Amino acid sequence: MQRPPRQISPRASGVPQQSAPRPHGPRPVVSIEKPIVTKQDPKAGVKQVEEGMRHLTTGGDVPQVPIGRGAVRGRRQIDVEHYRTPRPQSSLGTIGKQGNSGQPVKLLANYFPITSYTNWCLYQYRVDFNPEEDRISTKRGLLGQHRERLGGYLFDGTMLFSGSRFDPPVFELTSTRRSDDQIVVITVKFTNVIETGDYANIQVFNLLLRNCLRHLNLTMIGRNFYDPVAKIDMAQYKLQLWPGYETTIGRYEDNILLCAEISTKVMRQETVLDFLNQCAADRNRNNDWMINFKSGVVGTTVMTKYNNETYRIDDIDENSDPTSEFNKKDGSKMTYIQYYKEKWNLTIRTARQPMLISKKKRSIRQFGEEDTLVYLVPELCVMTGITDAMRNNFTLMKDMAVHTRVNPKERMERLTNFANRLLKTPDSVTELKRWNLTLSNKLVELTGRTLQPEPIQSRSKGYNGGEEADWTKHLRSLPMFTSAIVKHWVILAPKDCCREVDLFAQTLAKAAQGMTFTLPKPTIVPMNDGRSNTFLIHLEQVINESNPALILCVIPSARGDIYSLIKRKLCIDRAVPSQVVLLKNVQKNNLSVCTKIAIQINCKLGGAPWLVTIPKKGMMIVGFDVCHDSQRKNISFGALVSTMNDSHTSYFSCVEPHESGEELSVHFATGITKALAKYRAKNGSLPTSIIVYRDGVGEGQISHVHKTEVKLLQTACEQAYGPKSVPFAFVIVTKRISARFFSPTNRGPENPRPGTIIDTVVTDPTKYDFFLVSQHVRQGTVTPTHYQVIEDTLRLPPDIMQRLTFKLTHMYYNWSGTVRVPAPCQLAHKLAFLTGQTLRRSPHTGLDELLYFL
Secondary structure, eight states: OOOOOOOOOOOOTTSOOOBOOOOOOOOOOOOOOOOOOOSSOHHHHHHHHHHHHHHHTOSSSOOOOOOSSSOOOSSOOOOGGGSOOOOOGGGSSTTTTOOOOSEEEEEEESEEEEEEOOOOOEEEEEEEEESOOOOHHHHHHHHHTTHHHHOSEEEOSSEEEESSOOSSSEEEEEEEETTTTEEEEEEEEEEEEEOTTSTHHHHHHHHHHHHHHHTTTOEEETTEEEOGGGOEEEGGGTEEEEEEEEEEEEEOSSSEEEEEEEEEEEEEEEEHHHHHHHHHTTTTTOTTHHHHHHHHHTTOEEEETTTOOEEEOOEEETTOOTTSEEEOTTSOEEEHHHHHHHHHOOOOOOSOOOEEEEEEOOSSOOTTOOOEEEEEOGGGEEEESOOHHHHTOHHHHHHHHHHHOOOHHHHHHHHHHHHHHHHHSHHHHHHHHHTTOEEOSSOEEEEEEEOOOOEEEOSSOEEEOGGGTBOHHHHHHSOOSBOOOOSOEEEEEEGGGHHHHHHHHHHHHHHHHHTTOOOOOOEEEEESOOOHHHHHHHHHHHHHHHOOSEEEEEESSOOHHHHHHHHHIIIIISOOOEEEEEHHHHHHTOHHHHHHHHHHHHHHTTOBSOBOOOOOTTEEEEEEEEEEOSSOTTEEEEEEEEEOSTTSOOEEEEEEEEEBTBOHHHHHHHHHHHHHHHHHHHHSSOOSEEEEEEOSOOGGGHHHHHHHHHHHHHHHHHHHHOTTOOOEEEEEEEOOOOOOEEEEETTEEEOOOTTEEEOSSSSOTTSOEEEEEOOOOSSSOOOOEEEEEEEESSOOOHHHHHHHHHHHTTOOTTSSBOOSSOHHHHHHHHHHHHIIIIIOSOOOGGGTTSOTTO
């Protein structure tokens, strides 16, 4: 890379200072103790929550105990309201949030009961180090030099919890840092008494659990613990798989439980610099090599070699390298090369390498505030996770699935072994005994309910997907529920494969005819070659000459740039539904592939392959998801998809771009307003009720969504309906969860059947929530989806809400079976992903009533 090293100038005030990468040490997964809400007094839990928060915010600069993913560190004051949204009234009746449909089924869950714990009173102290120390392991060592004085304690890097009250309440200790004999003064300051029932109890349990896990010789990467001793080498792919565990303790309906889930970390045997060199080797043939490097690194997680800390890469700075300088806290400057030599005794061998940028994320985003930047050296960062190229490597994924897709029987065995290891490792046992904590090694038992298979309607007869919720065989031989009328369509293909394209078109027409969908003979337009420019010229020509209903493009290889150009042309510049098919699939001419393509074409032109009846009339169901722009990291796209008729087979969609730091919710409200206007135009009246399924929200963002998106939804509805507005429900959909459920049978533990609902024992007493297993999987353990109703003026009984959600998992037309989330949600994800990764601009409004993005 031909450029001189740049000296980084000091930033203007108000902009966060660049800092050298700092190890932040293990962060406890904090799951705050949740008060149990009794049905008689629904507000008691909320009051207790607020009271608990007041306890924790006394004492001036005491850091708050955070909730959910991404614990907030430091001393920033946090608004109490962020922590809990009041549970909707509709879940506080005599039956609470429990449904009653379906067949009761005995289940086991990956939770272990904590059978006894001391009702101790704990004292909380803040610990400060002078000079400041970043590494938590060093802090532990410095504090450990005073174990005789301090007795038994727990320390998380900032707070110390002890069963004893120290006198005086503020005191200093002096330690010697072993690495350089530096004298460090430690100030310990009393901040709070934590009594049983206080929130911080659960935080202490999690700290204790972390201490126990350290005794099992596991390595902490990110938030989870992995076992490098049990690593699986996949040398042919330059990969290692590290098995590990995700663990957290939390308060559930009746008990404090430890949730444990097995996890696998993919460790690549290459640094980011190796990857840079691979991309640069191609520089003579590929001018976009730097873009390829950026797209391969930005958004991924790397692990630093020197301290096993993980960072998500947000950007690449081509103008800085290891010879650049940064400002230290004392105002002096040093280069990254000096920093790593002095701090870690590491020699950076390559001076010319662009720096990686990671933002230290805040759990609860303060809009308008920039995050602090961490600069990382590619040479010292090992890549983790798998690339798109790896994902597309069928052999690699198949070999990896042998180790990562664990069936219910093996998963239960591994979880039980983990609990036994925790209970039999001497140091871990000592730690548990010291705090008088007893953990069971038996998985929690509970009763779920399995709903009946949903009836599915074709144009001529009804059927269902059976126990596996798959109706592919019915679909192929029955008429689709509604078929689009196609007058004229075009296939663009390189001229040397036109004969194969002709045969493919015949098979496609035959597959469509089997489902009573008439596809007339297409116009095949031969092109000189399959290059992107050739496609663009022919697309423009074909649209101007004959304005076809649909254009199918046959592309020679799975090159993303050709696909992107076609989609951008037909989704942004000209509003024409399109289908892109790989030449190899045309050559295979497989009837089952042609059947899927015929269904997609019908959907893209306004048809519906099947129907699942939803009895309630006048309801508009909305799905919403967000995806980031693949190249401009500060731009995101919020996609909204809503149903437009009572059979929920007709859709409206829109995409609103927004810059990060901007209120996403404003754009969400704009989308809702557009959807309501379209509904009124199509039906002559506004919907009588609305249900929103909102995807892509982390635990720490739920209160923000409640305070902004729900508020703006209410405002948008009031503007359309007047002051009486319209009843609605707002449901958060969470796919990334640790909960797993097993169904004990005579053959051993199996996956629960699709339609299994769990709304007791492992749900949260302060929330209106439930788990739904909606899919059947043939390999591994099925992952349930977690639904949380955060606002509900519609007041559907919980049973109806659960059944409606299950019905909607049947209505994603790209798959003739159930999917993990309700169809509007899945469609919104598909649209957001297409826009963020490929279009990178809002699509043409001429397509907003078609499922062109399937």
